[in-house]
Amino acid sequence: MTDQHNEHHPSEHFETLAIHAGQPADAGTGAVVTPIYQVSTYKQDGVGGLRGGYEYSRSANPTRSALERNLAALEGGRRGLAFASGLAAEDCLLRTLLVPGDHVVIPNDAYGGTFRLFARVLERWGVTWTVADTSDPGSVRDAVQPRTKAIWVETPSNPLLAISDITALAEVAQQAGAKLVVDNTFASPYLQQPLALGADVVVHSTTKYMGGHSDVIGGALVAADTAFGEELAYHQNAMGAVAGPFDAWLVSRGIKTLAVRMDRHCANAERIAAMLVAHPKVAEVYYPGLPEHAGHELAAKQMKAFGGMVSFRVKGGEDAALAVCDRARLFTLGESLGGVESLIEHPSRMTHASAAGSPLEVPADLVRLSVGIEAVDDLLTDLREALA
Template sequence: MKDDRLRAARRYEHRAPATRAVHAGQYPSEHNGALVVPIYQAATFERQVVLGDGYDYSRIANPTRTALEECVAALEGGTAGFAFASGMAATTTAVLALCATGGHAIIPDNVYGGTWDLFSRITARWGLDYSVVDMTDLDAVAAALRPQTALVWVETPSNPSLRVTDIAGVAALARANGSRLVVDNTFASPVLQQPLAFGADAVMHSTTKYLSGHSDVTGGVLVTADADVAETIGFHSGALGTMGQPFDSWLVLRGIKTLPMRMAQVCGSAQRIAEYLAGHSRVRRVHYPGLPGHPGHDVAKTQMSGFGGVVSFELDGTAEEAAALCARTRLFTLAVSLGSVESLIQNPARMTHCTTGGTPVVVPDSLIRLSVGLESVDDLLDDLEQALRAG
């Protein structure tokens, strides 16, 4: 049955992202004609034979989750997808599947706080060594590679400073070393960037963010086009029990249907906001790859079709002033996470990256991260102006 579904999915290989977002992984004929994939809220399934194809236990596979997995795989240009309970569940599964005790991994020096915690406080205890590297410097990446390097982990654009990594360049280095490259594509979404096309072995998303897009679910996904990687990730997902639940999968699948349109709007709004902040007297520095002066602007143009909806900037002031500014906005909600319909603001050094202080993962105290939502960009600009002026 799975092979038949994959053959059917090829109908969308050459379709535009907006078409794949609506149709990929969804087959009404398999669900009594339902245009929306049902929520299969079942732990176990009746079998006609002891051994054979089909669903048997939802920890291993579930029809609602399968639809989500095939949809994201189609968007990323992969052949296999795996949905998880959170982005960190996906990250943890990838690390455990691709690394082993005595091995080595390379991670960015600008990385999500949860990923830092995983490598520095959990897998390190089990004998996985790691190096922290500026991924924008290919020479630094090459120098950090070892014979036992099993995994190179990349975020691009990175969280929270939106650094841009040359995926193809890092992929070539990893491949020559016999290492696997996994790219956290959460900030870009598959609408703006497809890392597999540039040589990545797997792609990770926190589906909590843009793929879901409505702040009502936590989830993660891994996609690959490599049969060996798919086999080991699939086994580890089932063995570890890190998989996503049916209702969560359904919510993410629903959110994906509007993903291309949402990304188009947030990219346009984020560009205007970045340009506004770049000219403001109270802003020391703006981090947004859509600005020509951004160090990664040229690389981003080669591997992204848009620059995303996240803008970070360093306030020309103290950490306390940055925290106070976050509390003064009226439309930007002070909250962690990103990628939803509502605009969010946060101070990473005190929030998402509070565990990275004094580590090689450097996050300026005055850095403020904006997740631009679907509100009127003029209203958002007015909100930022009053918050900056009031300080």
Template sequence: MSHGHFATIAARAGIAQDPAHEAVTPPLYLTTTYRLKALGQAGPYDYSRSNNPTRDVLAEALAALEGGAKAIVTNTGMSACLLALQLLTPADTLVIPHDCYGGSYRLFTNLAERKQSFKLVIVNFQQADWAEQIRAARPAMIWLETPSNPLLQITDISAVCHLAKALGAKVVVDNTFLSPVLQQPLALGADLVVHSTTKYINGHSDVVAGALICADQATGDELKWWANCLGITGAAFDAYMTLRGLRTLAPRMQQHQINAECIVAFLQQQPLVSKVYYPGLEDHPGHAIAKAQQQGFGAMLSFDLAVEPGLLQHFLDALHCFTLAQSLGGIESLICHPGSMTHASMSAEAQKTAGIGPTLLRLSVGIEAIEDLLADLAQGFSALARASQATASDDKAADSSAVGDNTALSQSCRLSPALNALW
């Protein structure tokens, strides 16, 4: 694939490259196995768990977008995380951020504690002494998530990579929140980039998949071997669907961001919002770093409501354009309560340490008409204001005790068959 602008690379992934019939759009190869010409004469493809033409087109496009030597397409974002961890041994130390995605946190802590797959050190990269903490840990791998989920905290990728090189450690960056259109960690010195392609890269909330992009060929070859060995490579149909979504990644991200900026401005004017978390705000602690290492501020944002937790449902019930659901990065707008949803696998103490409070809400801003999104939120705040006024006296305490904090909400979700798999 020729290198060019991100929009061109994404839009032309696999276009006019069909060697069989000159199809403009690359075909979908659903076959599980391939004919050998003769004994000992295997071609580039023999079995689709190992190699598949459709999956390879997607991998080549993602490698080009991230500026990597090799990409491995996996069946989920979490399997992409698991794949990167195959570079570690039980004697190695992995450093992770204190506020990473709840699913990643669950994977790291359980592999370290229950399987002794590696040693684990949790570091707050927002503290002034983060570098000293890492030097003391002597890690083999440093895991970054920037912007972080769900508080959108920013970590200086170049600074961490500079330190990692001196320590002989590899740096892995979860780039799911921004996509390669808005951030290229490998160009900043990272060794590996992880994506849940379920999110922005696919963009239509109809495929669960992941990807791992490696800066050097040797690491890519080793991890491709592990992906085949573990059986976590992505399905051909999923790759085909993800390719279709990838082609509109650049214009989608542009519209996502336009809408997000309008919503941030709206939220700042709401008296029932106590804080907005968005790196595009000039008073955000990581604004300068984000501006330097990103090509945009993305379309993920969070905010704290200045009400009792028991009133959250009044706000959520009034929304129609924002759907209460897990995930992010689709063309549709979603709202999430991290404490009881995406980060419920973290203990109450870990949530508190990460800054995840009981009234924190996270928005994945879609590409709907901004007028409709703002009207929807205005409707939610009107309902919340009415509920807040109605419970300003004795009912306020009753509502608060009935719903409780994130711990009570998490327990409620754990008992739901539909959400039980999250834990």
């Protein structure tokens, strides 16, 4: 299982790969869906005689292996790895890449949990970091230091939906001898392929669009290089924060409908962003699909569509933003994103509370929407009433 890339026909489209790549009919029964191998250990044919490479399910499990092959195919990578959460995937990646004294460039707009991992955990172990505006390659280049080992990017970013030029940043990383890490959670591999644009490794919270139904926690890494993928796999096994069989199965099931769901997420988000731009109580809208968005042209170039996330600032400050969150009905007040149901949240007090007082602090009047796949007219009515 050292190279998971070319198991499919090169002409197959994403929608076909999502359903079939790494997911052959079960050899024992002919089941068309990979079974849940809810098993901890495996019979060996003599000492060290492993059947299919399986000995213990922390090291490998058939259900998880099927998901990992699928992830590699969808991202166009050489090795996919599935974890118990997105942060578990990030932790494995960073402990594979870094030793005390190393340096990382991190974005000025990123998930609060990612910032917390750098600022509250890795910093204690001697890893340093510098914040840069990753939408400006020059800013990233200026932030690079002699011991920079990784440049970390979210595009679109969380929660301000900034767009970063993956190809340009890959050149900066290569010149610095560093890895370019792209968190592709907001876009999903259906909308964006960072490895094809020069990234070294992709990170996902599979909890979000990949799972798609708010019923599983998971994470993933996909490496462009086989050797680096093997390093990650070694640390995955050594550290042990792997996806369980049932969680891997749920993510695999979600991926099969990723394309059709993302089409609806994007279409709904475009309608909602347009409504918010025209609303008298909205001060500013962040959505890369808007022509006035600073990253619109770049997003149109490196993404298939503009995604299902929309953020906006409310006139009247924090209290007005909190009131909108409280009054929404179809938009459920809750953290996370990417599920079929629409969610609304106040990042400053919720997902990004850990960034308070830091360069990543978000505006207190900001509201973030994860636009679901409900009837868009119902969602528009709900937001208009919440803003009224």
